[in-house]
Amino acid sequence: MEVAKNLTFMFHPLETNDEKEPKKIQEIIQNIPERNTVSVLAKVIAVKQESVQEVRKVLLKKKEITIADETSMISLTLWDTLVDDPNISLNAVIFFRNISTRLFSNVKSLTTTKDTTYELTENQTAFQGVDENTYITESKTATVEGEVVNILIKKTNHCLSCNRKMLETETKSQFIKCAGCNMKFKVSAMDTTLTSTFQIKTNENTIKLNAYNATLMHFLISVQKEHLKNDPDELENFLLLLPRVKVEYAKGENVVSKISVLT
Numbered sequence: 001m002e003v004a005k006n007l008t009f010m011f012h013p014l015e016t017n018d019e020k021e022p023k024k025i026q027e028i029i030q031n032i033p034e035r036n037t038v039s040v041l042a043k044v045i046a047v048k049q050e051s052v053q054e055v056r057k058v059l060l061k062k063k064e065i066t067i068a069d070e071t072s073m074i075s076l077t078l079w080d081t082l083v084d085d086p087n088i089s090l091n092a093v094i095f096f097r098n099i100s101t102r103l104f105s106n107v108k109s110l111t112t113t114k115d116t117t118y119e120l121t122e123n124q125t126a127f128q129g130v131d132e133n134t135y136i137t138e139s140k141t142a143t144v145e146g147e148v149v150n151i152l153i154k155k156t157n158h159c160l161s162c163n164r165k166m167l168e169t170e171t172k173s174q175f176i177k178c179a180g181c182n183m184k185f186k187v188s189a190m191d192t193t194l195t196s197t198f199q200i201k202t203n204e205n206t207i208k209l210n211a212y213n214a215t216l217m218h219f220l221i222s223v224q225k226e227h228l229k230n231d232p233d234e235l236e237n238f239l240l241l242l243p244r245v246k247v248e249y250a251k252g253e254n255v256v257s258k259i260s261v262l263t
């Protein structure tokens, strides 16, 4: 069943668009710039409440849905008559044509346009495992508890003026002249950044994680050891001596978002 959103399209077969192969959602997210027209074959995995937005002095109904295929999921904003269309419902597998890509705050999304058409697809089998949990679980953070068994903390110093990374040998004296911007400043006032790689041994296994400056600084403040930021060697010892820590990290990237001490 082909449903044309705009009446005029009922009388103009969409020959060129019919030939357009649907794009995989991951490809749209990664490779298609904003304000491009695409086709997509996907399953509706979430439907939000409708709302009203003023567009060029006209009030238009809109509704956000989330669609997914086997590669990823993306938000699609429905406009106007498509908002009330009962065919676009949870779990429906739909071939959308002429939808447009958007980019806001570095997040890709899709929106229907006046040229958007769609077709319901009976072929559900390919989408059986695709639901709201498929991708949400992936992006979740994981928590591990255990002992820090090895660690490497690196401290880098940056120029306060141009942010150029300073060599360790440049930071031995009281003042330093930046080779990048020629500014001279106090070594004690230099910006320092910590990065770390460590392994946590849990009851089941050992996991390798990375923690960056903001997380490490937050941790040092929480244990009232802020002075250790200037002494990576002592900070390494401090963490190795802790009997047990709890670490939250982003799955996949293994980047730590929070470290806390367990007693």
Ligand SMILES: [Zn+2]
Pocket: 159, 160, 161, 162, 163, 164, 178, 179, 180, 181, 182, 183
């Ligand atoms: Zn500089």
